[in-house]
Amino acid sequence: MADKTNLYTKSRLLYNRALKVLPTGVYGHLGPSNGCAIPVDAFPIFSNKAKGPYFWDVDDNKFIDYMCAYGPNILGYGDEDVDKAAIAQIRKGNCVTMPDEVLVDFAELLTDTVKKDWAFFCKNGGDVTGLAVMTARYATGRKKLVLVKGGYHGVAPWTQKVGYAGVLEEEVSNNLYVHWNDVQEFENLIKQYPGQIAAFISTPYYHPTFEDNKLPAENYWKSIRDICTKNGIVLIMDDIRCGFRLDIEGSDAHYGIKADLITFCKAIANGYSVSALCGVDSLKGAVSDVFYTGSYWLSAEPFAAGIACISKMKKENTVAKLRFIADKLHKGLKEVAQKNGREIVISGEPVMWFMRHTNDENFFMHQAWVAECVKRGIFFTNHHNQFINAALTDEDIAKTLDVADRAYKVIADKF
Numbered sequence: 001m002a003d004k005t006n007l008y009t010k011s012r013l014l015y016n017r018a019l020k021v022l023p024t025g026v027y028g029h030l031g032p033s034n035g036c037a038i039p040v041d042a043f044p045i046f047s048n049k050a051k052g053p054y055f056w057d058v059d060d061n062k063f064i065d066y067m068c069a070y071g072p073n074i075l076g077y078g079d080e081d082v083d084k085a086a087i088a089q090i091r092k093g094n095c096v097t098m099p100d101e102v103l104v105d106f107a108e109l110l111t112d113t114v115k116k117d118w119a120f121f122c123k124n125g126g127d128v129t130g131l132a133v134m135t136a137r138y139a140t141g142r143k144k145l146v147l148v149k150g151g152y153h154g155v156a157p158w159t160q161k162v163g164y165a166g167v168l169e170e171e172v173s174n175n176l177y178v179h180w181n182d183v184q185e186f187e188n189l190i191k192q193y194p195g196q197i198a199a200f201i202s203t204p205y206y207h208p209t210f211e212d213n214k215l216p217a218e219n220y221w222k223s224i225r226d227i228c229t230k231n232g233i234v235l236i237m238d239d240i241r242c243g244f245r246l247d248i249e250g251s252d253a254h255y256g257i258k259a260d261l262i263t264f265c266k267a268i269a270n271g272y273s274v275s276a277l278c279g280v281d282s283l284k285g286a287v288s289d290v291f292y293t294g295s296y297w298l299s300a301e302p303f304a305a306g307i308a309c310i311s312k313m314k315k316e317n318t319v320a321k322l323r324f325i326a327d328k329l330h331k332g333l334k335e336v337a338q339k340n341g342r343e344i345v346i347s348g349e350p351v352m353w354f355m356r357h358t359n360d361e362n363f364f365m366h367q368a369w370v371a372e373c374v375k376r377g378i379f380f381t382n383h384h385n386q387f388i389n390a391a392l393t394d395e396d397i398a399k400t401l402d403v404a405d406r407a408y409k410v411i412a413d414k415f
């Protein structure tokens, strides 16, 4: 693949058309301006089809995809069981004046799986982080939120910062920030703002871009749980990215606590558009009072897909499978790096790992290596965590390691 010149001719032509009618050509996290595709000319821009762990771009280059659509692909693209359930539901009825009974079936399965008392479905992750915050504020009668610096909870104004385009100071003036793993800072804020903090919201572990990802320190989540309980603060776990990759019961269970509210999206339906806020019984009254709805939130097709996806993940113990694949891949990547006189640093949870290289402070060597991998059909990105999906085979891992090796050799003269 890399020996072909103009690998991405059609992608570029399409992008020129896109630039005329779409802001930035491809906006958002899938676009080339998001900072994960560096250097941009090493990456395709448009896909044409996808199956299992692969996608093909519009120039018909095939990639083993370690970004998994930024999380939704957990069983493999176009999983037969999930697609079959979704297609059957579309034929039966999807967006209708009344919800289909599959809504109730999905809520029962999900709440039973993640050990919560109720579920509220929307479409995107940001829909449910927003609902979680509104619910916590209404339930407590308090305004302030404690967030972890560098955390990501979507794009609604309250998740952004003053100075970002279109964000008003008033929209973020009730946000308070702590550093990851710093329990003392949280306690200090409670003293500084007595009776004013509605919620603590955080991802299960720290997975920002551009830096090593960090797991919770021993007892971190237990301490946060205890402090929240003692002070009447709602504990919101944002499990949109990690959900179903660490523990089928949710990442709060994975780290040994029970969140009051937990958000899911991405892997919940293997790519069909549904997100969920799940919660404890004591917050069911509050969430019921929040005015919150959307044109497609009760469409039935993603619920059918979600049922098929969760059922399959349980049946096949996908969590264990993902971990097995991740460990194998990482062991191989470390060995290949070492063989080439490099050291690769892998951080975060293995199924959603972040990688960089030592002695490469500005990431230039890492970017060059990723670029050579991408040009040879291994789709990694820079500065963001990667994802494992359950369709990856031993051959895919072997191919990845072979390409990783070749990529080191290509960049050897430059770095």
Ligand SMILES: Cc1ncc(COP(=O)(O)O)c(C=O)c1O
Pocket (backbone or CB within 6 Å): 123, 124, 125, 126, 127, 129, 152, 153, 154, 155, 203, 238, 239, 240, 241, 265
């Ligand atoms: C932890 C976390 N929270 C919230 C979101 C927002 O989800 P969405 O982009 O579906 O609105 C994301 C998306 O990547 C996320 O990773």
